[in-house]
Structures are given as structure tokens and as C-alpha cells.
Amino acid sequence: MVSDMPTTEAVVRTDAGLAAELRVGVMRLRRRLALERHPENDLSLGQMAVLGLLLRRGEMTIGQLARLERVQPPSMTRTVSCLEELGHVVRGPHETDGRVVVVALTERGREVVLADRSRRDAWLAVQLAHLTPDERAALRRAAPILDRLSQAD
Amino acid sequence: MVSDMPTTEAVVRTDAGLAAELRVGVMRLRRRLALERHPENDLSLGQMAVLGLLLRRGEMTIGQLARLERVQPPSMTRTVSCLEELGHVVRGPHETDGRVVVVALTERGREVVLADRSRRDAWLAVQLAHLTPDERAALRRAAPILDRLSQAD
DNA sequence: CATAACTCGTTAGCACTGCTAAGCATTCCC
DNA sequence: GGGAATGCTTAGCAGTGCTAACGAGTTATG
Incomplete structure (x- = not known):
């Protein structure tokens, strides 16, 4: 079982941790990219x-x-x-x-x-x-x- | 000007190319991840x-x-x-x-x-x-x- | 050769998730 | 104390994904 408050660094060492980290990063970056629309x-x-x-x-x-x-x-x-x-x-x-x-x-x-x-x-x-x-x-x-x-x- | 059909490999060497490649990869992966929902x-x-x-x-x-x-x-x-x-x-x-x-x-x-x-x-x-x-x-x-x-x- | 089964694209309609505009309560600052 | 700023909410809209159902065209089968 994972300890109370795992840091990003610790969690990313396992495959499941990498999966979670990657998922969050991809999600956020895609949301950020979607904002970058030029008005015209x-x-x-x-x-x-x-x-x-x-x-x-x-x-x-x-x-x-x-x-x-x-x-x-x-x-x-x-x-x-x-x-x-x-x-x-x-x-x-x-x-x-x-x-x-x-x-x-x-x-x-x-x-x-x-x-x-x-x-x-x-x-x-x-x-x-x-x-x-x-x-x-x-x-x-x-x-x-x-x-x-x-x-x- | 870029040649007719740049491959991923060629295009990704420039910063703008990397940006485009990253954008597409992030977009597709996030869409793929969103599909992975369990019914219950x-x-x-x-x-x-x-x-x-x-x-x-x-x-x-x-x-x-x-x-x-x-x-x-x-x-x-x-x-x-x-x-x-x-x-x-x-x-x-x-x-x-x-x-x-x-x-x-x-x-x-x-x-x-x-x-x-x-x-x-x-x-x-x-x-x-x-x-x-x-x-x-x-x-x-x-x-x-x-x-x-x-x-x- | 006729027909059944399949594939491709479309239409119709729904759900989710983001946004902006506007409003209310609370806090901060002069 | 009163006006500006902050934090959250409500209301309403747009974009983008989905499934279900359908029509047209192709392929396989009897």
C-alpha cells in the first residue's frame, strides 16, 4: 500500500505510477493547448x-x-x-x-x-x-x- | 519551405516540428485514455x-x-x-x-x-x-x- | 443471378466538459 | 464605513465525443 502522501518523484518509479503521472500530464497539457487559439x-x-x-x-x-x-x-x-x-x-x-x-x-x-x-x-x-x-x-x-x-x- | 511529405522523423528535429508532433501525440493519447472507462x-x-x-x-x-x-x-x-x-x-x-x-x-x-x-x-x-x-x-x-x-x- | 451479409459514410440525437457573463457573499484597503 | 477586489456559484452556450439507425455500394453465397 502506498504511503500517505507520495510525491511525484516517488510515485513515478513504478509502471502504475508512471501511467498515472503520464495521464495527468497529457490531460493538462492538452487542455492548455486547446486554449491557445487565435481569435482570427x-x-x-x-x-x-x-x-x-x-x-x-x-x-x-x-x-x-x-x-x-x-x-x-x-x-x-x-x-x-x-x-x-x-x-x-x-x-x-x-x-x-x-x-x-x-x-x-x-x-x-x-x-x-x-x-x-x-x-x-x-x-x-x-x-x-x-x-x-x-x-x-x-x-x-x-x-x-x-x-x-x-x-x- | 518544407518538402512535400516530411516524415515524422524529419519534422521533429526543429522546435516548431517538435511542437506540432507533441501536440498531435498528446491530443491522440488523451482521446485514447478517455475511452478507457470501466462500465461500472x-x-x-x-x-x-x-x-x-x-x-x-x-x-x-x-x-x-x-x-x-x-x-x-x-x-x-x-x-x-x-x-x-x-x-x-x-x-x-x-x-x-x-x-x-x-x-x-x-x-x-x-x-x-x-x-x-x-x-x-x-x-x-x-x-x-x-x-x-x-x-x-x-x-x-x-x-x-x-x-x-x-x-x- | 438473386439475395443475404457486410462495409462505409451519413443523419439524428445525446452527454460531457470547457467557456463567458453576471450575481452574491465576503474580505481588503483607503 | 464604502468602494474595489476576491471566491464561488448560477445560467446559458459551444465544441466535440459517443451510440443507434439508415441508405448506398460491395461481396459472398445459395
């Missing part, structure tokens, strides 16, 4: 994520986007519809399969995601610059692991 | 966080909880009210300041948070066990940094 021309975190995927990987189907973002299809439909209304993406038919919808970045969407990303990440980049090189290295190391964890069953 | 006796992530704080630090005021969780006071009022209805915390008066409300964990709340936490972190702990010791070390290193970042201005 801003996109939600979910919209940003989708545009980022399309920028990086090219055309994708709704289902692919949903699986990668760990979201149910209806949620992705809504996000894509919103992006389409904004003119940042277009829906198109699949070459061979009439059921699937292919989502592609428009030129305007490409411009917007690049501009918005640099503004949006500005806050976080500034915070990162305040860290020691060691700490930045730790995050550089951890970032892909977090993403991989999110894709686990 | 479960608490939301926000409720868990509050109970965890009370367990670790003892009695706290609404305002303190709100600041630590990076949430506005009305949001914390709602969370605490919900926990109070469940019988997991009690509101009490402050010793000297009649404005503030002191929140304390009940014995039942203490039991619940310990039980629920171990169940809730089970999934994440299992995933952590699948990582290499190196990767776990990286996360152990990164976890407190994530939390500190969330508290930055």
Missing part, C-alpha cells in the same frame, strides 16, 4: 489534426482519418464537413469503390494549415525554447512514443 | 484528476483545484458538485476566510479513487510494459515536463 482564422485541434494528416500523407478516406485520430466515423464526418464548408478540403469519389469518400486538401487549405500551424504552435515552441536542451531531447524522444501509445489496442 | 464505478478524467490531487495534497479550495487543473472556476465548481453528490468529497468552510470553500476527500472517495485508478491505469500500464526499458525511461523523463508545460503562461 483559427481551427479546432481536431480540424488541425486532420489537415495535418492530409498535408503529410495526401488524400485519405473518412475511415482512415477516423482510425488514425482514434475517433468514431460520425465524428470524422462532422469534422470533414466543417472543413469542407470552410473550403479547406474537398470530398471526392473513390476510384473503384463507390462506398468510400476520398478527402483531399485544397490549395487554400494547404496555405491555411501551414499559416495556422505556425501560429498555433508558437506558444508551445516558445515554452520548448525555455527548456534545457536535455529536456527538449526527452520530449523529442517521447513524442513519437505518445503517438504510438495512442494507437495501441 | 467509473469517473471522468476530470473527476479522477481532482480526486488524485486531494489524495496527494489533502484538502484544497475550489480555486486551487481550478488553477492546478488549468480550468476556470465555474468548471471546477461543477466537477466538485458532481463528486459531492457521489459522496466522494465534502465541501467545508475555510477556517478564516468566509469566501473560500474547502474540498476534502471522504473515506469512501479515498477508496474509490484508489480502486478506480488502478483499474483505469491498467490499460496504460499494460501498454507501458510492452515498451522497451529505454522507451519507458524516456516517458518517465518526459511526464513531469509535460505537466510543467501545462502550467506555463
Whole structure:
């Protein structure tokens, strides 16, 4: 049994402790990041994520986007519809399969995601610059692991 | 200008790239974690966080909880009210300041948070066990940094 | 070849959780 | 004592996740 008031340092040595610590840190940071929206021309975190995927990987189907973002299809439909209304993406038919919808970045969407990303990440980049090189290295190391964890069953 | 399809590896070398990568990883993992709720006796992530704080630090005021969780006071009022209805915390008066409300964990709340936490972190702990010791070390290193970042201005 | 079963995306509706604005009680300061 | 500041609450709104149920298209089976 754990003692009365375990410190962060002590608790984080076990796997369960690391899990709890990681959960709290991820939760808080994501909440903090969500606040960092610019009054004009801003996109939600979910919209940003989708545009980022399309920028990086090219055309994708709704289902692919949903699986990668760990979201149910209806949620992705809504996000894509919103992006389409904004003119940042277009829906198109699949070459061979009439059921699937292919989502592609428009030129305007490409411009917007690049501009918005640099503004949006500005806050976080500034915070990162305040860290020691060691700490930045730790995050550089951890970032892909977090993403991989999110894709686990 | 960035080339057509930057890989994760390439993009993560710059601070802005790290920011973007970290943002996406944090977002996805938090979404994944939110899914990991047990059908019975479960608490939301926000409720868990509050109970965890009370367990670790003892009695706290609404305002303190709100600041630590990076949430506005009305949001914390709602969370605490919900926990109070469940019988997991009690509101009490402050010793000297009649404005503030002191929140304390009940014995039942203490039991619940310990039980629920171990169940809730089970999934994440299992995933952590699948990582290499190196990767776990990286996360152990990164976890407190994530939390500190969330508290930055 | 017809039909049943499955897959993909959508629509409809709900729940949770964050916010701001506004109000009340209390405390602090001149 | 009276006005400003602080702490919490209430009321109402927005964003974003979910499930259930449905239509269209594809695949498998009899």
C-alpha cells in the first residue's frame, strides 16, 4: 500500500505510477493547448489534426482519418464537413469503390494549415525554447512514443 | 519551405516540428485514455484528476483545484458538485476566510479513487510494459515536463 | 443471378466538459 | 464605513465525443 502522501518523484518509479503521472500530464497539457487559439482564422485541434494528416500523407478516406485520430466515423464526418464548408478540403469519389469518400486538401487549405500551424504552435515552441536542451531531447524522444501509445489496442 | 511529405522523423528535429508532433501525440493519447472507462464505478478524467490531487495534497479550495487543473472556476465548481453528490468529497468552510470553500476527500472517495485508478491505469500500464526499458525511461523523463508545460503562461 | 451479409459514410440525437457573463457573499484597503 | 477586489456559484452556450439507425455500394453465397 502506498504511503500517505507520495510525491511525484516517488510515485513515478513504478509502471502504475508512471501511467498515472503520464495521464495527468497529457490531460493538462492538452487542455492548455486547446486554449491557445487565435481569435482570427483559427481551427479546432481536431480540424488541425486532420489537415495535418492530409498535408503529410495526401488524400485519405473518412475511415482512415477516423482510425488514425482514434475517433468514431460520425465524428470524422462532422469534422470533414466543417472543413469542407470552410473550403479547406474537398470530398471526392473513390476510384473503384463507390462506398468510400476520398478527402483531399485544397490549395487554400494547404496555405491555411501551414499559416495556422505556425501560429498555433508558437506558444508551445516558445515554452520548448525555455527548456534545457536535455529536456527538449526527452520530449523529442517521447513524442513519437505518445503517438504510438495512442494507437495501441 | 518544407518538402512535400516530411516524415515524422524529419519534422521533429526543429522546435516548431517538435511542437506540432507533441501536440498531435498528446491530443491522440488523451482521446485514447478517455475511452478507457470501466462500465461500472467509473469517473471522468476530470473527476479522477481532482480526486488524485486531494489524495496527494489533502484538502484544497475550489480555486486551487481550478488553477492546478488549468480550468476556470465555474468548471471546477461543477466537477466538485458532481463528486459531492457521489459522496466522494465534502465541501467545508475555510477556517478564516468566509469566501473560500474547502474540498476534502471522504473515506469512501479515498477508496474509490484508489480502486478506480488502478483499474483505469491498467490499460496504460499494460501498454507501458510492452515498451522497451529505454522507451519507458524516456516517458518517465518526459511526464513531469509535460505537466510543467501545462502550467506555463 | 438473386439475395443475404457486410462495409462505409451519413443523419439524428445525446452527454460531457470547457467557456463567458453576471450575481452574491465576503474580505481588503483607503 | 464604502468602494474595489476576491471566491464561488448560477445560467446559458459551444465544441466535440459517443451510440443507434439508415441508405448506398460491395461481396459472398445459395
